[in-house]
Amino acid sequence: MKSYWKTSRKELLRNILITLICLLFATVMSYMMLLLGGFTNNVGIVYVMAVVLISRYSNGYIPGVIASFISVLCVNFAFTYPFMAFNFTLEGYPITFIAMLAISIITSTATTHLKEKSHILSEQEKLLMEAEKETMRANLLRAVSHDLRTPLTGIIGASSTYLENSRGLSDEEKTNLVANIQEDANWLLNMVENLLSVTRIRNTGAQVSKCSEPLEEVVAEALQRFHKRLPQSAVQVSVPEEFIMVPMDATLIEQVIINLLENAAYHSNSSKPINLSVDVHDGYAWFHVRDYGVGIVPERLDTLFDGYSMSQNSSGDSRKGMGIGLSICKTIVTAHDGSISAANEDEGAVFTFTLPLEEKSYE
Helix, strand or coil: CCCCCCCCHHHHHHHHHHHHHHHHHHHHHHHHHHHHHCCCCCHHHHHHHHHHHHHHHCCCCHHHHHHHHHHHHHHHHHCCCCCCCCCCCCCCHHHHHHHHHHHHHHHHHHHHHHHHHHHHHHHHHHHHHHHHHHHHHHHHHHHHHHHHHHHHHHHHHHHHHHHHCCCCCCHHHHHHHHHHHHHHHHHHHHHHHHHHHHHHHHCCCCCCCCEEEEHHHHHHHHHHHHHHHCCCCCEEEECCCCCCEEEECHHHHHHHHHHHHHHHHHHCCCCCCEEEEEEEECCEEEEEEECCCCCCCHHHHHHCCCCCCCCCCCCCCCCCCCHHHHHHHHHHHHHCCCCEEEEECCCCEEEEEEEECCCCCCC
C-alpha cells in the first residue's frame, strides 16, 4: 500500500499548489465578506472549509496541518483588529484561536484518515476481484477439461465406427453416426465461441464496451442463431411492446441468451416449448428463460454458476455438462453490472439475468 507520509517531488508540488489555491480563495472570500458588510464572524469557518478541501485533494496529513496554522495566522493578521498586524494579546484571543486551530487540525486529520481508509478499501476490493478472477479461471479450466472431453470422445468414437465398419452399417446407422458427429461438432463450436467471449472480456479488464441497443432486435438475433443450431427446439417469446434501448455489448448478451436456451433444451428433459420473456422495471431489463422439465437438483443451485459441474444434473444430457456455459453467462452479465440467478418452479426451472437500463459511470 502506498504511504501517505511519503510524497514524490511531483506530489509535493501538487500539494503546495492545492494549499496555495485554497488559502487564496478563502482569503478572497473573507475580504469580500469584510468589504460588503464588515462581517468577520464567519471568516474562521471559511478557512476551516479551505482546510477540509486541502485535506481532501492533497496527499498526506502534512498539507492540512500546515494549512491549519497558516489559516490561524491569516485570520489574526488580516481579519482581527488591528488589521494587517499580528496581535496575540487581545482578551479572549488565545481560547478563540486555539479552538480554531484545534478544529482545523482535527478536521484535516479526520478527512485525510477517511481518504486513506477509502484508499485501503479500494485496494482490498481490487485484490478480492483479482482473487475472484483467479477462482473463476480455475473453475473454467476444470469445466473446459470436462466439457470438451465428452464431445471429442463422441466424435472420435463415431468416426472410428464409421471408418472401420462402413461396409457392415446400414444407411440409417451411417446417418445416425454422422448426425452425432455434427451435433458434437456444433457443441464444440459453441464452446469455442463462449471461450472467445470470456477472453474478450478479460482482455479489456473485465469491462465491456457498451452502446445502446434495441432490446427486441438483440433477442431476435439470439433466437435466430439458436434456431440455426437447434432448429427442432420451440421457443415462446414475450418482449415489451414499447421500444426499449439497453446499454450492452449485443454480441455478448446474445451469447448469454443462447447459452441459457441451449441449457434448457439439453438439460430440461422436456419436449415442451422453452419460454423466453423480457420485462422492464426498477431501472433494469429482466430476462427470464424458463423450461418445463425436471428442474435443478437443489444442492446445486448455490454453485451452478461456478463453472465446475462434474456431477451431472438429473435432467442433464449425460454427454454434455452445463458448467462452462453458465459460468460464462455469469462473467458476461457481471461485466455488464447485472446479476444472474436460477430457481426451481413448480414445473421446471427458470434462469433470470438483469441489465441496467442506464450505463454506470466510474471514477
